[in-house]
Amino acid sequence: MSESKTYLGGCHCGSVRFEATLAPGKAMACNCSICSRVAALRAFTPATSFKLLSGEDALTDYQFGKKHLHHLFCKVCGIHSFAKGTGPDGVEMRSINIRCLDGVDPLSFEVTHLDGKSR
Ligand SMILES: [Zn+2]
Numbered sequence: 001m002s003e004s005k006t007y008l009g010g011c012h013c014g015s016v017r018f019e020a021t022l023a024p025g026k027a028m029a030c031n032c033s034i035c036s037r038v039a040a041l042r043a044f045t046p047a048t049s050f051k052l053l054s055g056e057d058a059l060t061d062y063q064f065g066k067k068h069l070h071h072l073f074c075k076v077c078g079i080h081s082f083a084k085g086t087g088p089d090g091v092e093m094r095s096i097n098i099r100c101l102d103g104v105d106p107l108s109f110e111v112t113h114l115d116g117k118s119r
Contacts, residue, residue, distance in 0.1 A: 004049075009101035011074035011081045016055030018082060020045055020096045027098045027109040032116030034064070034071055038080045040097040041106050042114075047092035050082070069095070 005024040010017040020043075027041040035042070055074065062071040069085040081100035087093045099106050 007096075007101040007104065008053075009081060009096065009104075010053075011055065011058075011077050011079035011100065013074060013077035013079075015058035015076050016074045016079075016081055017053040018055075018096075019051045019053060020082075020094065020101075021049040022096060022098075025109055027106070027111050028114040029111050030114040030116040034062075034080075035116060038097075039099075040080060041099055041109065041111060042083075042095045043098050043109075044087075044093055044095050047084075047094055050094040050096070 003024070004021050006019060006021045008017070008019055022043045022045050027043050029035070029041055058074050058076055059072045060075045062073060063069070064071075069083050071080060071083050073080045079100065081097050083095040085093050085095065098104060098109060
């Protein structure tokens with residue numbers, strides 16, 4: 001198993017900044033109605049491995065469907081840099097859009113496909 005890595009990331013305008021510890025090199029492309037529009041590549045991590053550094057007041061919460069997830073986006077630049085939700089085991093999770101991580105080449109990640117559309 002490869003070691004976890006701590007990344008810095010955020011939205012486009014710089015209002016939203018966060019730190020997230022992720023298993024490196026793995027992301028998921030989800031085909032649900034929002035992920036396909038946003039083109040997010042997601043990496044999931046427990047909320048305890050995520051720290052919002054700035055931008056709490058710039059985040060807008062968007063929910064739809066069963067409202068399991070909070071699709072947060074920056075109200076200034078519109079970028080969805082992460083989402084909040086609860087895993088099947090009740091653990092509070094964060095879904096990081098790896099395209100929003102500093103200095104990360106998303107194409108270097110191994111991408112698996114998640115069939116969020118049928119959930
Ligand atoms: Zn922004």
